[in-house]
Amino acid sequence: MEVTDKEILTLFNEGQENLAFNKLMQKYQERVYWHIRRMVLRHEDADDVIQNTFVKAWKGLGNFREDSNLYTWLYRIATNETITFINKNKKQAGTSIDEVAHILEAQKDDHYFTGEEIEIKLHQALSTLPEKQRLVFNMKYFDDMKYDDIAKVVGGTVGSLKASYFHAVKKIEAFVTKGVTI
Amino acid sequence: MSQKEENSDYLNNLKNKIGNHSSFEVPKGYFDSLSNKVGSLIEKEALEGISEVNSKAGFEVPKGYFDTLQEKVNTKKSEGKVIRLFSLKSLSYAATILAIIGVSVFFLTQNQETSINPEIETRLLAANLSNEIEAFENIGVTEFFDNISTVDLALDDEIDFEEEVNIEEVIEEDNVVKEIIEEEITTEDIDIDIIDFSEDFELF
Numbered sequence: 127m128e129v130t131d132k133e134i135l136t137l138f139n140e141g142q143e144n145l146a147f148n149k150l151m152q153k154y155q156e157r158v159y160w161h162i163r164r165m166v167l168r169h170e171d172a173d174d175v176i177q178n179t180f181v182k183a184w185k186g187l188g189n190f191r192e193d194s195n196l197y198t199w200l201y202r203i204a205t206n207e208t209i210t211f212i213n214k215n216k217k218q219a220g221t222s223i224d225e226v227a228h229i230l231e232a233q234k235d236d237h238y239f240t241g242e243e244i245e246i247k248l249h250q251a252l253s254t255l256p257e258k259q260r261l262v263f264n265m266k267y268f269d270d271m272k273y274d275d276i277a278k279v280v281g282g283t284v285g286s287l288k289a290s291y292f293h294a295v296k297k298i299e300a301f302v303t304k305g306v307t308i
Numbered sequence: 309m310s311q312k313e314e315n316s317d318y319l320n321n322l323k324n325k326i327g328n329h330s331s332f333e334v335p336k337g338y339f340d341s342l343s344n345k346v347g348s349l350i351e352k353e354a355l356e357g358i359s360e361v362n363s364k365a366g367f368e369v370p371k372g373y374f375d376t377l378q379e380k381v382n383t384k385k386s387e388g389k390v391i392r393l394f395s396l397k398s399l400s401y402a403a404t405i406l407a408i409i410g411v412s413v414f415f416l417t418q419n420q421e422t423s424i425n426p427e428i429e430t431r432l433l434a435a436n437l438s439n440e441i442e443a444f445e446n447i448g449v450t451e452f453f454d455n456i457s458t459v460d461l462a463l464d465d466e467i468d469f470e471e472e473v474n475i476e477e478v479i480e481e482d483n484v485v486k487e488i489i490e491e492e493i494t495t496e497d498i499d500i501d502i503i504d505f506s507e508d509f510e511l512f
Binding site: 298 | 314315316318319322323326331332333334335338339342343345346347349350353
């Protein structure tokens with residue numbers, strides 16, 4: 127049975143910090159990794175960002191308030207780390223449609239990406255979205271997250287996030303079906 | 309409205325095809341080793357932090373100090389054993405009190421043309437001393453908590469500090485903080501002196 131957040135925090139507060147942290151990583155590392163990877167695209171970059179994310183989580187876990195949710199708290203740290211990384215490496219992060227295709231093709235060579243053309247097109251479409259909209263789309267589309275939880279990660283109201291997702295869907299649809307950016 | 313209803317047919321079909329991870333892959337065994345990598349990073353940072361604190365703690369020494377230190381120690385050793393009459397802590401308190409009294413006397417004699425009753429002067433000095441000590445204590449505690457806030461602010465973006473920190477609870481719960489503060493502000497001798505002075509107040 128999967129360890130609960132409460133059990134992790136109890137272990138941490140009882141002085142078994144390392145054990146608690148190992149359990150935290152075992153529980154959340156994959157979900158957090160994919161959240162990052164979908165934004166930075168390259169495995170090597172996602173690897174850097176996720177390590178920084180969990181180092182920050184380790185430093186902040188003592189201050190974590192139990193009325194929050196570990197999952198959304200980690201996503202929020204990961205999101206901040208990802209945006210920081212993207213801002214520092216604008217040229218590498220797939221800011222243009224062509225760059226996205228190039229990055230994904232290169233990842234294919236290393237067997238880190240196995241998608242077909244249609245998926246490359248989806249990621250190209252995603253690259254045309256503003257970062258926050260892209261994050262909202264990813265968390266809703268790929269992670270099936272509730273808008274309440276997405277709001278805890280990126281802020282905003284449920285209404286604004288729904289609107290953001292709706293706009294993202296329209297833009298992606300226009301890009302993949304008509305090849306236009308709106 | 310469900311996600312399927314919000315998506316276009318194209319996106320729903322694509323989701324069915326690619327699942328939640330898209331077609332990204334990771335190296336074999338990547339997630340098995342990730343926690344060890346992060347653990348090493350944390351350990352490395354912790355060790356760097358410790359060595360930095362232990363080596364300097366923000367203090368500097370004069371250039372060449374350690375080259376001459378051994379010689380100085382050897383000279384002292386040959387002069388014979390020194391018996392310390394007072395502890396350094398007591399001496400530091402005494403020196404602080406004397407310095408404050410000295411400065412206070414200086415300003416009182418500079419600013420007042422008429423002579424003051426010696427006992428009133430003593431009371432003024434005591435009051436001044438009390439204020440100085442109180443200010444010193446308060447500054448010490450405030451700065452200490454300012455530093456804690458700075459550390460917390462590094463993660464401010466990730467953590468929502470909606471609850472106000474109760475300083476008394478923090479001191480009570482954190483033994484390290486408690487010890488530091490107690491060591492910094494417990495000056496029983498000084499408190500007794502102040503109480504003695506104020507008790508004589510009725511004489512005037």
